[in-house]
Amino acid sequence: KQEVTQIPAALSVPEGENLVLNCSFTDSAIYNLQWFRQDPGKGLTSLLLIQSSQREQTSGRLNASLDKSSGRSTLYIAASQPGDSATYLCAVRDTGNQFYFGTGTSLTVIP
Amino acid sequence: DTGVSQDPRHKITKRGQNVTFRCDPISEHNRLYWYRQTLGQGPEFLTYFQNEAQLEKSRLLSDRFSAERPKGSFSTLEIQRTEQGDSAMYLCASMYSGGLGELFFGEGSRLTVL
Numbered sequence: 001k002q003e004v005t006q007i008p009a010a011l012s013v014p015e016g017e018n019l020v021l022n023c024s025f026t027d028s029a030i031y032n033l034q035w036f037r038q039d040p041g042k043g044l045t046s047l048l049l050i051q052s053s054q055r056e057q058t059s060g061r062l063n064a065s066l067d068k069s070s071g072r073s074t075l076y077i078a079a080s081q082p083g084d085s086a087t088y089l090c091a092v093r094d095t096g097n098q099f100y101f102g103t104g105t106s107l108t109v110i111p
Numbered sequence: 112d113t114g115v116s117q118d119p120r121h122k123i124t125k126r127g128q129n130v131t132f133r134c135d136p137i138s139e140h141n142r143l144y145w146y147r148q149t150l151g152q153g154p155e156f157l158t159y160f161q162n163e164a165q166l167e168k169s170r171l172l173s174d175r176f177s178a179e180r181p182k183g184s185f186s187t188l189e190i191q192r193t194e195q196g197d198s199a200m201y202l203c204a205s206m207y208s209g210g211l212g213e214l215f216f217g218e219g220s221r222l223t224v225l
Binding site: 051102 | 159
């Protein structure tokens with residue numbers, strides 16, 4: 001069974017800093033990987049989707065990379081802002097129809 | 112495109128009562144998932160539908176839980192004889208199986224069992 005791990009569990013940075021969130025998975029046979037943002041008491045908002053054949057995807061200040069062979073993905077956030085404070089989750093879709101989620105990294109950006 | 116809609120957003124009930132949650136997926140999304148999430152955890156899979164067919168159900172899911180998706184549009188998740196351990200956020204997500212495979216979530220339905 002696919003296992004997804006996110007490290008660190010919590011991260012606090014000053015505003016303006018660049019940061020990297022990590023996601024690792026145990027089975028490299030994936031269909032895609034998706035990064036989400038979750039605000040307290042809310043649902044998950046899709047940020048970036050990387051197909052298994054891709055190495056990276058970019059959206060604004062966000063860049064996600066995927067190294068399938070090593071079972072790793074990173075989410076890079078440039079020039080962090082207080083509004084980026086949230087929990088970030090990664091989800092791996094297997095070659096079937098199942099998604100496996102990490103427990104998330106709680107990010108706090110200090111003004 | 113109005114996004115995935117869930118109702119109610121919050122439900123407080125007494126132990127032993129039945130509760131039902133509704134999910135309206137993005138139109139033309141043929142696949143619909145239900146997840147449960149507790150504090151500090153990632154979403155835990157409950158069940159999913161392809162159109163109106165329920166294709167998979169978590170082995171961890173109690174018989175008190177049942178889900179339907181009549182006509183392949185909206186879906187309902189019912190919990191019978193609720194227990195305090197059922198308190199959680201219930202999340203619905205949808206996707207189009209013929210597309211890129213991007214999953215879209217609703218805002219969730221928070222259940223508190225007293």
